[in-house]
Structures are given as C-alpha cells and as structure tokens.
Amino acid sequence: MDMHKIGETLQKVREVNPLVHNITNVVVTNFTANGLLALGASPVMAYAKEEVADMAKIAGALVLNIGTLNETEIEAMIIAGKSANESGVPVILDPVGAGATAYRTQTARKIVSEVQIAALRGNAAEVANVVGENWTIKGVDAGAGAGDVIALAQKAAEQLRTTVVITGKEDVVTDGAKTYIVRNGHPILTKVTGTGCLLTSVIGAFAAVEKDIAEAAVAALVSYEVAAEVAAKKTVEEGPGSFQIELLNQLSKVSAADAAQYGSVEKIAE
Incomplete structure (x- = not known):
C-alpha cells in the first residue's frame, strides 16, 4: 500500500470531520469520544432504540462494541446496523470478549448474521470465536493461541464477506483478496x-x-499506532496514566508525513 495514501486518508478524516455513531461500552465511552475528537472526527454516542436508526443513517460510520452488553443495547445495535445497511453507511463491529461467555459469543454471531458489517476488529481469540474456531480467551483478552493469525483472518474475511482486522503484536488486515501486516504500536x-x-x-x-x-x-492502524509510539516515548518515565493523556495529544498532532514516514506495512497476498 502506498504510504502516501495513508497520510492522505488521515488528512481526509480531518477535512471531512465524519460523524461516527458509537454504540459502545460503559468503560470506554468518554475515552472513545475524546480520541475521535482529538483525531479530527466527530463522535456521537446514541443508544436508545427510539433514535439509533435515525442517527445511524446520517453518520459516516457506525461502530458497534459489545463490551458491556445487555438485551436492550443488543436490540439497539441490530436496529442501528440495519438502518446503516439501508443507507450505505459502513458498520464496524468490535466483538469484545467473544468466547469468554456463551452470551457474548452468541451476541457477536447474531450481529454478523443480521447486519452486513464492513469490518470486524478484534484480537485473535475474539475473531476466532465469532467464526467458530477454537482459540483461548481470558476475560476479554486473547489467551495464547498457537494458530496462524493470517490464515484465521483470511478465513473470517471469506466466511463473513467482510474486512477483518486482528490486532496484536503485529496486526493483520485482510478483505480476503489483499492482506496487510502492520508493525506499529x-x-x-x-x-x-x-x-x-x-x-x-x-x-x-x-x-x-x-x-x-x-x-x-x-491507514487507521498506522495513524493511531504511530501516535501511540510517540506518546509512549514521551511518557516512558511516567506510566500508563500519562500515556493515556499523551495518546490523545498525539492523535491530534500525528501528521500525514508522520504516518507516511513511520508506518510499517507489508502487503503479503494479492
């Protein structure tokens, strides 16, 4: 992938200031909103089933995150997802903790069966459990899996007809036709x-x-993870609290040139 295209896409996010509709979890709502604002996007958090269809159809993207799920929220996610599908709005799913409990796994599978998702982003264990592969998980974090992450991502992309992003020490992105490894963060x-x-x-x-x-x-992975690298360097003596704040700072500062210069991307399959 052309590294300059990554920088151009980052620039476009800032120019367009897209509305990102998040139905996410209670642990991360504030941080997610601040991070999107810092980057140059426009976050909205709308959860009520009475309004999610209207909000999703005017958004640039809809993000569904099952981190602290309940029946009411799942219903809202399905309503929002179908509305987004009807309006051509991309839906991104984060199946947090899929595999940790049967309820989480079933919920993630229900969403992908009823909503056409544009991308699935999770760790290896979460993605594996969404598509019925065996992979260990501890709480909502991936356990040690011996499987081939690239093969898993490609299988999931083909099975779900979507783009799959598996994050870890190295990140794998595939739409089934082309596959990339990102080595930033x-x-x-x-x-x-x-x-x-x-x-x-x-x-x-x-x-x-x-x-x-x-x-x-x-482009999103590189921009985000290059910002994280700078934030980590600046707060190496302080620790995770300072890093979290500095990450927000660096998301606002990361430039197209930074992304193009420091991004580490390998295309591995056509």
Missing part, C-alpha cells in the same frame, strides 16, 4: 483500558472517508 497500549475500543472507532472514522475498507483500516 507499543506494548503500553495493553496497559490502558479502551485503547482497542478507540482503535475500532478510529477505523470507523477512516472507513467513513475511504471506500476500500481494508485500506481505510491500514
């Missing part, structure tokens, strides 16, 4: 709750301005 991201959830919403912001969802996801 920093381990401290795993010490702050909500960094993965925010990343999913950032992918939503990029998907709102770039029709090729795999390329949008790669």
